[in-house]
Amino acid sequence: DTEVTQTPKHLVMGMTNKKSLKCEQHMGHRAMYWYKQKAKKPPELMFVYSYEKLSINESVPSRFSPECPNSSLLNLHLHALQPEDSALYLCASSHSPARGRQNTEAFFGQGTRLTVV
């Protein structure tokens, strides 16, 4: 099973709302990622968790708050977003390169299409 499951698939939220995106994998991967993708652009890294600890925050605004409650789950909490935050949000997982792991093939979910109104 190489599946990364993201929910919801679509989300429309107002600028004062609080919502969460969820991501789940059961491949035993200990690295999980959030990417943001705008139309006709490549994915841009937002956050990396390695062994449930935040290892990279690519200077993402605090209105995006990641959480990794266990090795299979990754959440992205959203609050007070702006219309320019509308995008496809992608979750990915891989074996963590930490501790010398060689095969770090990344697997992506189908994404959450977020629209901020």
Place this chain on the structure above:
Amino acid sequence: KQEVTQIPAALSVPEGENLVLNCSFTDSAIYNLQWFRQDPGKGLTSLLLIQSSQREQTSGRLNASLDKSSGRSTLYIAASQPGDSATYLCAVRPLGTSNTGKLIFGQGTTLQVKP
């Protein structure tokens, strides 16, 4: 700073043609390179992963090569089919990020295979 470039940005071919997609990167200090496929509005599907010590990988009609010293990778698609129409992205994992798995993506090549 690592930069990844994919040429061409778009490609249209008739069904049955063999084709090559190109990916170049500016810093040869990479851990591995991965090719993905993305259908419109969908997530990324992993096609092939090439470790820095490998020269090529094959999966079905796909063959990816890696020349790390020259900073180049190619994705060869044999006997193209309309179902191959998608955007193809290459991504490198630079050395120095060995504890994070960070990927740096190219801009992608959008392929259209006409019946």
